[in-house]
Amino acid sequence: MTWDDTSARAALRHLFDTAIRAADPRAILAAHLPQRPRGRVVVVGAGKSASVMAAAVEAAWPDGDLSGLVITRYGHAVPTTRIETVEASHPVPDAAGEATARRILGLMQGLSADDLVLALISGGGSALMALPDGGLTLADKQAVNRALLDSGATIGEMNCVRRHLSAIKGGRLAAAAHPARVVTLAISDVPGDDPTVIASGPTVPDPSSFAEAQAIVARYGVEVPAAVAAHLAAAADETPKPGDPRLARAEFHLIATPQMALEAVAAEARAMGLPPLLLGDSLEGEAGVVGTVLAGIAGSVRRHGHPLPAPCLLLSGGETTVTIRPGTPKGGRGGRNTECLLGLALALGGAERIWALMADTDGIDGSEENAGAIATPDTLARARGMGLDARDALSSHDSYGFFASLGDTIVTGPTLTNVNDLRLVLIA
Incomplete structure (x- = not known):
C-alpha cells in the first residue's frame, strides 16, 4: 500500500x-452472565459504561425478576426499562453521585443467600459513585479529587486514597450485600487490570491500608481538608480485607481489558x-x-x-x-x-x-x-x-x-x- x-x-x-x-458491552457482556438465581436479581453499577452494560443485561435477560440502579457520567445514559440509570459528574463528584451511591448501598439491605447482586463496574466509577465515609462531606471528597488529579499521582495511588475516604468502595458494597451472591462484570480502564483499582474496587477485598493512603498524600504534597487528614490518621474503619467472610461469595470477572x-x-x-x-x-x-x-x-x-x-x-x-x-x-x-x-x-x-x-x-x-x-x-x-x-x-x-x-x-x-x-x- x-x-x-x-x-x-x-x-x-x-x-x-x-x-x-472490541470493548462494546452490547457485543460482549451477555456471554459473561451467570446463571439466574432462585431469588431476586439486583443490578447495580457505576462507570462510564454502566448504563449501556445495564441495557445489555436487560436484552440478555428479557424475562423474570430484574431490577436495579446504575450511575454513569452525564451524557452517557442509554434507554433502559427495568434498571434505573442516573447521571452524575466526572471526574469531580457531585450531589447526584453521592445521593445515588447512597441509594445503591441501600439496595443491599435485606438480601438473602438466594439472591444475586450483579455489579456492572467500569472506569469512572470512583468519581461517579462518591459516598463519603464517617464525618466527611461531599466538599471534602471534591477537594481531594481535584488535588489528586493535579498531583501527578497514578490512578492506582489516587484510588487507594479514594477507597479510604469512602463508605462504598474498597469492598464495602459487596460486604453490605452479604449473604447474597455478588458477581461483578468489569471493564478495565487501569494499567494492570487490578480489580481494587477499577472504580476503586467496590466489590473486591482491599489489601491496602490507611497508612498507605496517608503516605500517598504526603508523597505528592496533596493538600487535603482538615477533616480528611484527621480521618486518614484515625484509621478507625478499615476496608474489608482478603479473607473477610462477608466477601466469600463475591466473584469478579473482566469482560473487556486494554x-x-x-x-x-x-x-x-x-x-x-x-x-x-x-x-x-x-x-x-x-x-x-x-x-x-x-x-x-x-x-x-x-x-x-x-x-x-x-x-x-x-x-x-x-x-x-x-x-x-x-x-x-x-x-x-x-x-x-x-x-x-x-x-x-x-x-x-x-x-x-x-x-x-x-x-x-x-x-x-x-x-x-x-x-x-x-x-x-x-x-x-x-x-x-x-x-x-x-x-x-x-x-x-x-x-x-x-x-x-x-x-x-x-x-x-x-x-x-x-x-x-x-x-x-x-x-x-
Whole structure:
C-alpha cells in the first residue's frame, strides 16, 4: 500500500474504531452472565459504561425478576426499562453521585443467600459513585479529587486514597450485600487490570491500608481538608480485607481489558499490511515524556529498521499523568493523550512519514469534547504557519488548544466503553 497523509489518517482512525468495537458491552457482556438465581436479581453499577452494560443485561435477560440502579457520567445514559440509570459528574463528584451511591448501598439491605447482586463496574466509577465515609462531606471528597488529579499521582495511588475516604468502595458494597451472591462484570480502564483499582474496587477485598493512603498524600504534597487528614490518621474503619467472610461469595470477572482491545487492533493492523509492535497495555509516566520515548522508537524504525522495519505500527495502552506544577499559567486546555501526542510531535521535529493517533477509548480526553488527536509529519510546520508555539502549548498544558487550532482533534462523543488510552504510531 502507498501511504500518504489521507491514507495514514484513515488507517489510524479505523484502528481506533476497531479498539472501541472490541470493548462494546452490547457485543460482549451477555456471554459473561451467570446463571439466574432462585431469588431476586439486583443490578447495580457505576462507570462510564454502566448504563449501556445495564441495557445489555436487560436484552440478555428479557424475562423474570430484574431490577436495579446504575450511575454513569452525564451524557452517557442509554434507554433502559427495568434498571434505573442516573447521571452524575466526572471526574469531580457531585450531589447526584453521592445521593445515588447512597441509594445503591441501600439496595443491599435485606438480601438473602438466594439472591444475586450483579455489579456492572467500569472506569469512572470512583468519581461517579462518591459516598463519603464517617464525618466527611461531599466538599471534602471534591477537594481531594481535584488535588489528586493535579498531583501527578497514578490512578492506582489516587484510588487507594479514594477507597479510604469512602463508605462504598474498597469492598464495602459487596460486604453490605452479604449473604447474597455478588458477581461483578468489569471493564478495565487501569494499567494492570487490578480489580481494587477499577472504580476503586467496590466489590473486591482491599489489601491496602490507611497508612498507605496517608503516605500517598504526603508523597505528592496533596493538600487535603482538615477533616480528611484527621480521618486518614484515625484509621478507625478499615476496608474489608482478603479473607473477610462477608466477601466469600463475591466473584469478579473482566469482560473487556486494554490488552483485549490492543490485540484486536494488532490483528486488524496485520490484515492492513501494517505489522504491529505491541509495546504493552500499561505504559505510565508523565504524558510528554512518554510521547518523547515513543518518538525515539519511531525514529529508530525510520533510520535503522529496528526494532522492526517500516511500514509498521507501534501500539500501546495505559494511562499517563499530567502534573500541574505551581506557577503553571491558568487556562490551559488539554488531556493526557493530546499532551503525550504533542510531546511526540516535538521530539520527532517534523520527521517524514510518521503519523500518530492518541485518544481515550471513552471518547473524552481531559475536560474537552475530544477523544484525542492526530499528529502528522507537517504538524509543527502548519503550527508555525499559524503562529502557534508547540513548546509553549506543552508547558502551559494547552495541547487541546494546539490541536484544535490545527483541526486535528478526534471527536467521537461518548463511546460507552472505556479500556483506557490507545496510542498508535504509524511509520511508513
